[in-house]
Amino acid sequence: MRVLVFGTKGQVGSELKRILGPEDSVRFASRLEADFTKPQMIEQLIEEFRPSHIINAAAYTFVDQAEIDEALAFVVNAEALQVMASCALKVDAMLVHYSTDYVFDGSSQMSYEEGDTPNPLGVYGKSKLLGEVYIRESGCRYLILRTSWVISATGNNFIKTILKLAKVNEQLSVVNDQIGAPTSADLIARVTCDLIQKDEQDPLSSEIYHLSSSGEASWFDVAVHAINRAINAGVSLACDPNNVSPIPTSDYPTRAARPANSRLNSDKLETLLALNMPYWTDGVDGTIDELIRKGLLK
Numbered sequence: 348m349r350v351l352v353f354g355t356k357g358q359v360g361s362e363l364k365r366i367l368g369p370e371d372s373v374r375f376a377s378r379l380e381a382d383f384t385k386p387q388m389i390e391q392l393i394e395e396f397r398p399s400h401i402i403n404a405a406a407y408t409f410v411d412q413a414e415i416d417e418a419l420a421f422v423v424n425a426e427a428l429q430v431m432a433s434c435a436l437k438v439d440a441m442l443v444h445y446s447t448d449y450v451f452d453g454s455s456q457m458s459y460e461e462g463d464t465p466n467p468l469g470v471y472g473k474s475k476l477l478g479e480v481y482i483r484e485s486g487c488r489y490l491i492l493r494t495s496w497v498i499s500a501t502g503n504n505f506i507k508t509i510l511k512l513a514k515v516n517e518q519l520s521v522v523n524d525q526i527g528a529p530t531s532a533d534l535i536a537r538v539t540c541d542l543i544q545k546d547e548q549d550p551l552s553s554e555i556y557h558l559s560s561s562g563e564a565s566w567f568d569v570a571v572h573a574i575n576r577a578i579n580a581g582v583s584l585a586c587d588p589n590n591v592s593p594i595p596t597s598d599y600p601t602r603a604a605r606p607a608n609s610r611l612n613s614d615k616l617e618t619l620l621a622l623n624m625p626y627w628t629d630g631v632d633g634t635i636d637e638l639i640r641k642g643l644l645k
């Protein structure tokens with residue numbers, strides 16, 4: 348097995364790097380080695396390294412900024428994937444790619460299954476959906492893993508933002524009418540490694556899978572849980588969990604609209620891998636513990 352990983356400085360990419368480690372059979376490419384605005388860099392790396400598996404963790408992930416930088420979001424999240432998928436086909440590699448709950452409009456009352464009809468609300472979701480379409484149309488072997496609310500001790504995410512705010516503010520207001528499940532980059536990377544190992548033993552068919560923690564929470568629930576966990580672990584914060592107020596999305600306007608329901612149903616993936624996704628609090632707790640270990644919550 349020869350694995351080429353793109354996007355190794357991001358949340359998921361960093362965890363992939365930690366798990367897959369320094370091996371001759373694994374190549375890690377950050378933006379420096381493969382800038383997705385220069386697709387010939389992607390082509391060259393794949394043709395030189397000739398991987399059996401390509402994992403793409405790179406993406407344009409600035410949801411609000413994408414409304415302004417529309418062209419760039421489509422280049423990185425869609426056009427680069429068209430090139431990557433056609434190279435994967437040429438060298439007969441399996442392409443593992445991450446997509447998002449934001450391909451859905453969030454109007455369903457149920458958790459989203461893989462076959463549900465996408466209808467993205469904003470540019471980011473539209474660009475990620477087109478990336479999916481290009482991969483599926485390319486003829487390459489692929490796994491598209493749609494995930495949600497990614498958290499880790501590296502990079503930017505809700506847990507780091509809320510704890511930073513809780514450090515200096517006695518009161519916080521957090522939206523409670525968007526629901527989903529925080530999913531740790533560590534879980535996503537571990538499941539990805541299980542999938543490529545399984546594919547190596549017995550080739551998998553090309554599919555979309557939903558990969559999300561179990562359970563559900565609003566951003567408000569996640570904030571209260573994170574603040575409680577940090578305080579119980581001895582972190583000094585200005586904000587007491589009782590001083591976090593739930594607010595509607597209408598009181599916290601953002602440039603890009605977000606789905607009210609981001610819940611993804613991971614049953615299909617759980618059946619394939621014979622596993623139960625961990626409850627969302629596990630990933631939040633693990634992230635906070637790692638932030639503490641790294642001295643990032645002082």
Ligand SMILES: NC(=O)c1ccc[n+]([C@@H]2O[C@H](COP(=O)([O-])OP(=O)(O)OC[C@H]3O[C@@H](n4cnc5c(N)ncnc54)[C@H](OP(=O)(O)O)[C@@H]3O)[C@@H](O)[C@H]2O)c1
Nearest residue numbers: 356357358359378382383405406408445447494495496497
């Ligand atoms: N974050 C979430 O909440 C979330 C939710 C659902 C799905 N997802 C999906 O999950 C995947 C991983 O997300 P993540 O949170 O790990 O992302 P992330 O932390 O934002 O990392 C994205 C990586 O992509 C790289 N990148 C951006 N523009 C690039 C370009 N032009 N050329 C090459 N590399 C470029 C960035 O490089 P630099 O480090 O150099 O900036 C960064 O390392 C993505 O496909 C994302 O769409 C994420």
